[in-house]
Amino acid sequence: MARGMVIIGAGECGGRAALALRELGYDGPVTLVGDEPHLPYERPPLSKDAMVSEAPEIKAIASDAILAEKSIRHIHSVQAVAIDRTAHAVRLSDGSVLPYDKLLLATGSTPRKLPMPGLGRRCVYLRTFTDALAIRAHLTAGNRIAIIGGGFIGLELAAAARKLGAAVTVIEAQSRILMRGVPAEIARIIHDAHVAEGVDILCGDGIASIADDGNEVRITLADGQEISADLAVIGIGAMPVTGLAAEAGLTIDNGIAVDAELRSSDPDIFAAGDCCSFPLTVYGGRRVRLEAWRNAQEQGALAARNMLGAGEAHAAVPWFWSDQYGLSLQIAGLSDEGRSTVRRDLEGGAFILFHLAEDGRLVAASGIGPGNAVARDIRLAEMLIGKRAKPAPEALGSQAVKLKSLLAA
Amino acid sequence: MSDWVEACATGDIDEEDVMRFDHGGRTFAIYRSPDDEFFATDGLCTHEKVHLADGLVMDDIIECPKHNGRFNYKTGDARGAPVCVNLKTYPVKVDAGKVLIRIG
Numbered sequence: 001m002a003r004g005m006v007i008i009g010a011g012e013c014g015g016r017a018a019l020a021l022r023e024l025g026y027d028g029p030v031t032l033v034g035d036e037p038h039l040p041y042e043r044p045p046l047s048k049d050a051m052v053s054e055a056p057e058i059k060a061i062a063s064d065a066i067l068a069e070k071s072i073r074h075i076h077s078v079q080a081v082a083i084d085r086t087a088h089a090v091r092l093s094d095g096s097v098l099p100y101d102k103l104l105l106a107t108g109s110t111p112r113k114l115p116m117p118g119l120g121r122r123c124v125y126l127r128t129f130t131d132a133l134a135i136r137a138h139l140t141a142g143n144r145i146a147i148i149g150g151g152f153i154g155l156e157l158a159a160a161a162r163k164l165g166a167a168v169t170v171i172e173a174q175s176r177i178l179m180r181g182v183p184a185e186i187a188r189i190i191h192d193a194h195v196a197e198g199v200d201i202l203c204g205d206g207i208a209s210i211a212d213d214g215n216e217v218r219i220t221l222a223d224g225q226e227i228s229a230d231l232a233v234i235g236i237g238a239m240p241v242t243g244l245a246a247e248a249g250l251t252i253d254n255g256i257a258v259d260a261e262l263r264s265s266d267p268d269i270f271a272a273g274d275c276c277s278f279p280l281t282v283y284g285g286r287r288v289r290l291e292a293w294r295n296a297q298e299q300g301a302l303a304a305r306n307m308l309g310a311g312e313a314h315a316a317v318p319w320f321w322s323d324q325y326g327l328s329l330q331i332a333g334l335s336d337e338g339r340s341t342v343r344r345d346l347e348g349g350a351f352i353l354f355h356l357a358e359d360g361r362l363v364a365a366s367g368i369g370p371g372n373a374v375a376r377d378i379r380l381a382e383m384l385i386g387k388r389a390k391p392a393p394e395a396l397g398s399q400a401v402k403l404k405s406l407l408a409a
Numbered sequence: 410m411s412d413w414v415e416a417c418a419t420g421d422i423d424e425e426d427v428m429r430f431d432h433g434g435r436t437f438a439i440y441r442s443p444d445d446e447f448f449a450t451d452g453l454c455t456h457e458k459v460h461l462a463d464g465l466v467m468d469d470i471i472e473c474p475k476h477n478g479r480f481n482y483k484t485g486d487a488r489g490a491p492v493c494v495n496l497k498t499y500p501v502k503v504d505a506g507k508v509l510i511r512i513g
């Protein structure tokens with residue numbers, strides 16, 4: 001009898017992989033192990049809509065009924081603690097042992113901890129639904145929320161907190177918000193939107209000290225300025241969850257290192273989603289680790305195909321979005337691959353920056369605008385990037401030229 | 410009830426494109442396929458309530474602008490994560506240069 005497929009981490013990636021195994025017709029045992037008490041669920045709403053609603057609910061990737069119908073065994077609230085590669089088995093925190101034919105590690109990432117003394121119970125991080133519920137309770141009119149780190153999660157949370165009437169201060173040590181991966185021109189628009197909504201953004205000054213007495217957090221910046229808050233949410237990036245893989249002796253390189261087929265240094269163990277680093281074909285095999293929802297989805301599905309022997313290489317172009325107030329940002333590709341940019345203005349103040357490599361190849365596109373104004377052109381740009389196209393800069397910059405026509409070229 | 414409602418003129422939509430149509434407090438999406446046929450579906454994605462008319466049409470697929478969920482707009486079938494609930498479709502006919510849809 002088949003030992004079956006075991007997936008560690010019941011998040012976006014693990015959940016999608018389990019469903020994909022069944023869609024592909026695999027009929028052996030599929031076991032999904034997660035240390036959270038919930039069904040696999042979507043994280044992006046946790047800093048967006050779910051935060052604004054009165055009683056946040058989980059947006060599940062698959063219901064209990066679907067998991068049962070597809071005979072996917074979901075073991076929740078249990079951690080995988082060790083992998084015995086020789087025996088092809090995983091040991092769980094409840095003492096049980098799960099044998100596997102192929103193993104998928106979809107352990108995700110975890111918030112980077114602020115390496116400072118003085119943090120207490122009013123200093124929190126946002127990753128899980130449980131974190132979100134705890135934070136939600138503090139987002140009330142007049143409450144003071146300090147957000148440490150001007151990245152996406154912190155800024156989205158700032159927008160949600162403002163909608164609920166809280167007073168919000170964002171503290172960013174760098175000279176501007178969204179330093180990583182977002183062009184300054186676009187970060188500026190987001191910055192201004194927050195200021196217009198009453199968020200206080202403090203950039204360019206590190207934190208000298210934090211004092212949390214359990215009721216209030218006092219943050220002192222390097223220049224002496226003091227910020228008092230009822231809650232401090234720390235959003236300074238994420239780290240891949242690699243402990244289990246490292247202890248099993250798998251190669252780690254800014255995440256669990258996998259090849260283009262998402263296979264780790266053990267041919268029967270795959271890794272996908274936020275926890276892995278992989279070679280990005282579209283940039284000549286540059287090794288990256290992404291923290292992006294669609295990537296987790298796509299890699300979960302790809303890992304499932306390859307666990308069944310498809311031998312298919314990852315070929316997708318990275319894609320990311322963020323929503324703040326009425327604005328949506330979308331980025332296809334990695335903008336740091338670009339050497340020059342071309343701007344295309346769209347209706348309603350929306351615009352897209354196309355990032356071109358030295359040789360004229362389109363390597364990324366970053367867009368911002370109200371609603372979904374940039375979506376269609378970003379999607380077309382993504383396809384052009386995937387085709388390694390070298391579109392004429394004038395065509396990219398001109399609203400009169402349809403991007404779809406460039407794709408056909 | 411089988412009311413045919415005029416949604417737009419045929420020339421209002423390019424081939425392989427989509428347009429939003431609001432009627433009676435509801436919102437629809439009208440498509441023109443690459444082979445010049447017209448189709449209609451509910452206007453909002455079944456994942457989150459987002460207007461599909463801002464999305465991209467490729468062959469017989471409409472891709473949601475928000476998270477790239479896909480539907481076959483001819484049948485309404487959901488075609489992959491994150492969408493899993495099918496889209497409702499509506500009968501369409503073309504009459505004297507007008508696109509009419511039957512809203513049941």
Ligand SMILES: Cc1cc2nc3c(=O)[nH]c(=O)nc-3n(C[C@H](O)[C@H](O)[C@H](O)COP(=O)(O)OP(=O)(O)OC[C@H]3O[C@@H](n4cnc5c(N)ncnc54)[C@H](O)[C@@H]3O)c2cc1C
Nearest residue numbers: 009011012013035043044080107108273274291292293296
């Ligand atoms: C608040 C928030 C907002 C976001 N917004 C966006 C957005 O707007 N756009 C976007 O593109 N991306 C966004 N993301 C990122 C996106 O959610 C992640 O990229 C995605 O969830 C990654 O999926 P994953 O399955 O790889 O990891 P995760 O979703 O982190 O799932 C991994 C799971 O594995 C569990 N686990 C780890 N180790 C073990 C173990 N040993 N045993 C058992 N279980 C284990 C973890 O507890 C977790 O439940 C957001 C993330 C957060 C937190």
Ligand code: FES
Nearest residue numbers: 454456457473478
């Ligand atoms: S709203 Fe359409 S895919 Fe999410």
